Structure formats: structure tokens, C-alpha cells
Amino acid sequence: MKSAYELAMERLEKQAPSIKLTDSQRDQLAEVDSLYKSKMAEKELLLAEEIRREKAAGKFSEVDKLQQQLSSELRRLNEECEAQKEKIRKLSSPGSS
Helix, strand or coil: CCCHHHHHHHHHHHHCCCCCCCHHHHHHHHHHHHHHHHHHHHHHHHHHHHHHHHHHHCCHHHHHHHHHHHHHHHHHHHHHHHHHHHHHHHCCCCCCC
């Protein structure tokens, strides 16, 4: 007799089958992750320095703008990263040619 957990996992697998990734796809996903992590770190470093300078100068309205810009840039980069990874994942999905 199957446990409730096993039955739930079977139902889940039927609703949304897990995608089997090739080694190449895993490598590509890791590359995309690494690339976007470095892009995000670069933005954080650049804008953190600008924020520090503006704080020292007492320009707090500029600090707010820069913090919003940083947040926006990080969100955009994260969305780009996820879109790239989704393209890679879809290459192995059933029904794709």
C-alpha cells in the first residue's frame, strides 16, 4: 500500500512531469547562473560606490534614486537570467523539436 506522500508525488508527476536535463543543459544553466551573478555583482559594486559618495555628500534624494535604480537593475537581470534558463530547460521538454 502506498503512502499519502507517494500518491501525491505520483499525481504531481502526472500534472507537471519533471524535465530531464542533459549534462550539456546543466552546464549551460550553470554558465547562465555564473554570468548573471557576475553581472549583478558588478552592478552592486558600481552603484554601491555611487551611493556611498552621494551619502558622504549629503545628497539623500540621489541616494534614494540610486537605491531604486540598483533594485530595478537587479530585478531586470534576475528576470533575464530566469528567461535564459527557461529557454534552456524548454529544449528538453516533451513536444519540442
